[in-house]
Amino acid sequence: MFKLFLFIIIIFAIYTLWQHVQKLKVQAGKKNTDExxxxxxxxxxxxxxxxxxxxxxxxxxxxxxxxxxxxxxx
Ligand SMILES: [Zn+2]
Incomplete structure:
Protein backbone atom coordinates (compact mmCIF):
# COMPACT_ATOMS: atom_id res chain seq x y z
CA MET A 1 0.00 0.00 0.00
CA PHE A 2 2.84 2.40 0.88
CA LYS A 3 4.52 1.63 -2.47
CA LEU A 4 1.36 2.63 -4.35
CA PHE A 5 1.19 5.90 -2.39
CA LEU A 6 4.87 6.60 -3.20
CA PHE A 7 4.25 5.79 -6.87
CA ILE A 8 1.37 8.29 -7.05
CA ILE A 9 3.53 11.00 -5.44
CA ILE A 10 6.35 10.35 -7.93
CA ILE A 11 3.94 10.52 -10.90
CA PHE A 12 2.47 13.78 -9.54
CA ALA A 13 5.98 15.23 -9.04
CA ILE A 14 7.01 14.32 -12.61
CA TYR A 15 3.76 15.79 -14.00
CA THR A 16 4.27 19.06 -12.04
CA LEU A 17 7.89 19.29 -13.18
CA TRP A 18 6.87 18.63 -16.80
CA GLN A 19 4.26 21.41 -16.66
CA HIS A 20 6.91 23.78 -15.23
CA VAL A 21 9.32 22.91 -18.07
CA GLN A 22 6.59 23.50 -20.67
CA LYS A 23 5.87 26.92 -19.14
CA LEU A 24 9.59 27.80 -19.27
CA LYS A 25 9.77 26.70 -22.91
CA VAL A 26 6.85 29.00 -23.81
CA GLN A 27 8.50 31.93 -21.98
CA ALA A 28 11.84 31.23 -23.70
CA GLY A 29 10.07 31.15 -27.08
CA LYS A 30 8.46 34.52 -26.40
CA LYS A 31 11.82 35.96 -25.34
CA ASN A 32 13.46 34.81 -28.57
CA THR A 33 10.84 36.45 -30.76
CA ASP A 34 11.20 39.68 -28.75
CA GLU A 35 14.92 39.76 -29.38
ZN1 LIG B 1 21.54 57.79 -41.73
Whole structure:
Protein backbone atom coordinates (compact mmCIF):
# COMPACT_ATOMS: atom_id res chain seq x y z
CA MET A 1 0.00 0.00 0.00
CA PHE A 2 2.84 2.40 0.88
CA LYS A 3 4.52 1.63 -2.47
CA LEU A 4 1.36 2.63 -4.35
CA PHE A 5 1.19 5.90 -2.39
CA LEU A 6 4.87 6.60 -3.20
CA PHE A 7 4.25 5.79 -6.87
CA ILE A 8 1.37 8.29 -7.05
CA ILE A 9 3.53 11.00 -5.44
CA ILE A 10 6.35 10.35 -7.93
CA ILE A 11 3.94 10.52 -10.90
CA PHE A 12 2.47 13.78 -9.54
CA ALA A 13 5.98 15.23 -9.04
CA ILE A 14 7.01 14.32 -12.61
CA TYR A 15 3.76 15.79 -14.00
CA THR A 16 4.27 19.06 -12.04
CA LEU A 17 7.89 19.29 -13.18
CA TRP A 18 6.87 18.63 -16.80
CA GLN A 19 4.26 21.41 -16.66
CA HIS A 20 6.91 23.78 -15.23
CA VAL A 21 9.32 22.91 -18.07
CA GLN A 22 6.59 23.50 -20.67
CA LYS A 23 5.87 26.92 -19.14
CA LEU A 24 9.59 27.80 -19.27
CA LYS A 25 9.77 26.70 -22.91
CA VAL A 26 6.85 29.00 -23.81
CA GLN A 27 8.50 31.93 -21.98
CA ALA A 28 11.84 31.23 -23.70
CA GLY A 29 10.07 31.15 -27.08
CA LYS A 30 8.46 34.52 -26.40
CA LYS A 31 11.82 35.96 -25.34
CA ASN A 32 13.46 34.81 -28.57
CA THR A 33 10.84 36.45 -30.76
CA ASP A 34 11.20 39.68 -28.75
CA GLU A 35 14.92 39.76 -29.38
CA UNK A 36 14.52 39.52 -33.17
CA UNK A 37 13.69 43.07 -34.16
CA UNK A 38 13.18 44.07 -37.78
CA UNK A 39 16.05 46.19 -39.09
CA UNK A 40 15.88 49.03 -41.60
CA UNK A 41 18.72 50.51 -43.62
CA UNK A 42 19.12 54.27 -43.66
CA UNK A 43 18.53 55.55 -47.20
CA UNK A 44 21.13 58.29 -46.67
CA UNK A 45 24.09 56.68 -44.83
CA UNK A 46 23.27 52.93 -45.34
CA UNK A 47 23.51 52.25 -41.57
CA UNK A 48 21.18 49.57 -40.20
CA UNK A 49 18.93 50.59 -37.31
CA UNK A 50 16.07 48.76 -35.60
CA UNK A 51 12.66 49.61 -37.06
CA UNK A 52 11.63 51.06 -33.67
CA UNK A 53 14.39 53.68 -33.88
CA UNK A 54 14.21 54.22 -37.64
CA UNK A 55 12.25 57.11 -39.14
CA UNK A 56 10.07 56.50 -42.19
CA UNK A 57 9.99 59.32 -44.69
CA UNK A 58 6.91 60.34 -46.71
CA UNK A 59 8.31 58.68 -49.86
CA UNK A 60 8.65 55.31 -48.06
CA UNK A 61 12.42 55.37 -47.38
CA UNK A 62 13.82 54.62 -43.92
CA UNK A 63 16.33 56.83 -42.09
CA UNK A 64 18.53 56.39 -39.00
CA UNK A 65 17.77 59.92 -37.75
CA UNK A 66 15.62 62.97 -38.50
CA UNK A 67 18.66 64.83 -39.85
CA UNK A 68 19.21 62.30 -42.65
CA UNK A 69 15.49 62.23 -43.43
CA UNK A 70 15.50 66.03 -43.85
CA UNK A 71 18.60 65.97 -46.07
CA UNK A 72 17.00 63.59 -48.59
CA UNK A 73 13.34 64.57 -48.34
CA UNK A 74 13.63 68.32 -48.90
ZN1 LIG B 1 21.54 57.79 -41.73
Missing amino acids: IKPMQQCYFCQVYVSQEEAIKGPNGHWYCCAEHAQKVEK
